[in-house]
Structure formats: C-alpha cells, structure tokens
Amino acid sequence: MTPARSRRPGAPTRTERGIPEATVARLPVYLRALTALSDSGIATASSEDLATAAGVNSAKLRKDLSYLGSYGTRGVGYDVEYLRYQIAREIGVTQDWAVVIVGIGNLGHALANYSGFGTRGFRIVALLDAAPELVGERIGDMVVRDFAELEEIVAADRVSIGVITTPAGPAQEVCDRLVAAGVTSILNFAPVVLSVPDGVDIRKVDLSIELQILAYHEQRKSGEAALPEVPELPAINGLPDLPSVNGGVGA
Amino acid sequence: MTPARSRRPGAPTRTERGIPEATVARLPVYLRALTALSDSGIATASSEDLATAAGVNSAKLRKDLSYLGSYGTRGVGYDVEYLRYQIAREIGVTQDWAVVIVGIGNLGHALANYSGFGTRGFRIVALLDAAPELVGERIGDMVVRDFAELEEIVAADRVSIGVITTPAGPAQEVCDRLVAAGVTSILNFAPVVLSVPDGVDIRKVDLSIELQILAYHEQRKSGEAALPEVPELPAINGLPDLPSVNGGVGA
C-alpha cells in the first residue's frame, strides 16, 4: 500500500519519520501503563518495571521507546510524567480528535455510553443513524441525529475519525459516505471487509473472528486426538454440483 | 514458546500440525467470505476471487490454504462448500463452544444481544455479574445470573471460553476466577493487561487502543509540519523530582 519511502542506509539519525507499525500498536499500551504508574504516585520507572506493567519484554520496550528518541536516563530509568507526555504527543492524543459513531444499535449504544471514551484525546461529536425511530433519542448527554446530516457535521467539527457500528449490510455504503464527507480514518465493527481509497486508514474490530481464533487454539489443547483426520464430505467424488445455498454443512 | 518441531526437509506431507499464527488469524475471514459466496449460490471460486472477497492478496491466500492441505483443483479453483467445511473444521467451529460473558454493563448487554453471535459455533450459556441489581434481569432469552455461580456453570456446561466485559478494576480477579474454574481461553474487553498461567490463551479487544493507532496515522497525514519538534516540558532541566500525581500534562 504505502510506497515505503526509500531507505538511505547511512542516515538513521533522530526520529526521522516512520515508527514501525508493530511499535505504534504498542505505544497506547505503554501510555496506559504510564498513566497507571503516575496515578500510583510513582515518578520514575525502569524499562523492566514498565515492561511488566505493559505485559511485554523489556528489550522490546526499550527498542520501541528508542524510536521516539532518547528519553530515559541510564542507570536510572524513565521519568514517568515526561515519558507519558512524549508518547502522548507522538501518538497525537495531546490534541483531541472529533469522532462520529454511525449505527446506534446495541454496540453503538455501548460505545456512546463508554464514559471518557477510554482514554482522553477523543471527543464524540455525533451519534448518527438512518432509522427515523432512533433519531432524537437521548443517550447520555447526546442526541441521535439523522445520518443525512453527516456531511454537515464532518465539515463543521473537522471530524477525521468515523466509527461504524452498523450491521454488515449498509457498512460499505456508510463507509463510502464517510470517506466522501472527508473522514480519513475509520474504525469498523461491522463484519465485512470494507474497501477504501488510498490515504484512508481503516482498522477492524471483529468479535467473532477473535472467538474463532480462540476456538482454534482451544481445539488443539483439548485432545489433539479428537481431531478427525480429513473426514471428506459424504459426496465429493465426481463433480462439485451446486450444493450451494442450502447449508448442509456445519454452520 | 512452542519448540518448533524439527523440520525434516523431505517430509512436509499432510497437515502436520502447527499453522502459522498469521494464517490462523485470517482463516475466519476466509470462512466468512466463503459463506458469503455460498449464500450467493456460487459453487466454485478461484484463489483470485476468494482473495478479493477476503481483502487479501491471492498468493497469500493460496499459501494460507496450503497449510490446511491440498483442497482445490488446479485449473479450476476451490469448491466453495467443501473448502468452507474444511476451514470450519480446522478452526473448530463445526462443534460448538460454550461461552460465558462476565460483566453485564453496556458492552455486555450489546454482546448478549448480538444475535447468532456473529458466526455459529458459539453458544452463550450464561451472563454473569456480581451486582445484585443486575442479577435476574432478562436479556433476550437469557437471565443474568450471579457471578458466584461461575464454577458450577463452567463445570456443568463444559465452558472453555470466557468473555470479560467488566471495568478495568475487577478484570484480573474475574480472570483468575475463570481460570480457576477451568476456562482456558479468554477474550478480554477490559482495558488492562491480564496475566494468566501458561496454557491459557488470551486475546484482547481494546477500543481506545484502536482509536489511538488511528490517531497516530491521522496526525502524520494532516500536516506533518504541524508536529512540534520535541517541545520539552517546561521544567525537566536538572532532576526529575516527583511531579508524579498531579496530571499537569495533557491526558
């Protein structure tokens, strides 16, 4: 996707630009760990302490932090407040980001009520749904508005992040509308693969996929003997002749 | 972690055992794509078709499927029903798994109502909460039960998967109780790093982390010039002397 900016071997000095994706995904975890330490009144922490709090290995943590710069003092550790600020700044949560949530079903409700939105840095500016019976409903201190107002809201509040909590069906259309309106980052909870143009980031959260991954490992654990060795379907001899629509299988 | 069973170069025949983790994470996506194709009455699909539907590259998809075995016919493609069954079996969703949900707040409600639980293969056997005012509440066709009944339920229904949707505070304790009761796979929605003994699998879903990752990329997009170059905190000259508890920073 991204053209991978040409790597000059000779000049890796400073933060350059471009922290490895795996590291970016861990920075929020470190940020949370630092906040917890800070709340406990701890002023300084070693990479070992932090790594334990974040659930990672200390070498990895040090390398991750080294991409941001050389905060930290040898022989001492990291100043909790200082490092916390640096990470927050690097991630971009020192400013706050306007977010819209589209699709106010069960999950949309839950997210709308999610106080403080987990960590600060994000502000829900609108709850949207196309269903007339939902529009006008109060949730916390917000009111559900019509999805038709999307463009107006995005423009007025400089919304750059959209959260899709609709069913699978309308998700792609909602996504297209969000992108057209100017949203450039999308968090998708609908169980579909959304396609977006280059320049738009998308992340997916999928409960059923997570459960299936767990099930795979669970199956391996409880009796590897219980795994049937390639039990061919009853009739797959000659031609695969349109069993199609009726789900005679498992699911 | 896994000792990586010695690879004999000459005999990679059959499913051996041990599919790469990255592949395991994509199998559920393929499964969903196949189900969609099946529902559209499509009986055969090429790796290209499937890859498009699943949002991946076709070479990757073929390699992933090759770990399961040699389903698929050269010059033709894959039989949709057949492949679907093979993947479902490999993941383990041909049998169904008993699941308990602990913590019936907003999110717990949402999951409890999540009809069909996304894909079949999972059966919610209990909704649990420790708060007396929630116990007894009806949600769909289920009733919230007391968390104290956990052990009994896990034993009776052979529950191997637990979902934690409590706040951060009680999450570790709930986790410990689940593990002690015999649950060996946990899906955690609480914003904390849980620690579990070896042999227990844990996966985490974290809204605020996902948003922060989006924010990072968003910040890079909108004006790389807008990124302030290392604006040191006002007073970090000499010694890091306990600024600790008061959060003078941003978050």
Place this chain on the structure above:
DNA sequence: CCGATTTTGTTCTCACGTTCACAAGCTCCT
C-alpha cells in the same frame, strides 16, 4: 489423443519484528 490454457501449490527472496548481548553513560558510595 495432444497441446493450449488456466489455476493451484510451492520455492525463493526479501522485509519486518523479536530477542540477545553488550558498550555507553549515569549515579552513588567510599
């Protein structure tokens, strides 16, 4: 029956991520 065509399964190479191990650098004690 044979060759052209299609599409899988696999090999090879490269990039990315993780972990180890250690030199550089800071503090504290004597």
Place this chain on the structure above:
DNA sequence: AGGAGCTTGTGAACGTGAGAACAAAATCGG
C-alpha cells in the same frame, strides 16, 4: 575523585511473514 553498580540504547543474530515467480496438474478444444 575514582570505581562499583545499574540501566539505557543499539548492533547483530534469528525467526516469522509477505510477495513474486514458476513448475505441476487439471480441463477443454481440436
């Protein structure tokens, strides 16, 4: 002031994953 003791930051080795490219196998038309 100097050395002992920690802890960071990073270079190097290792393992995993992604993608290109191609040989093997199946169908289909002549």
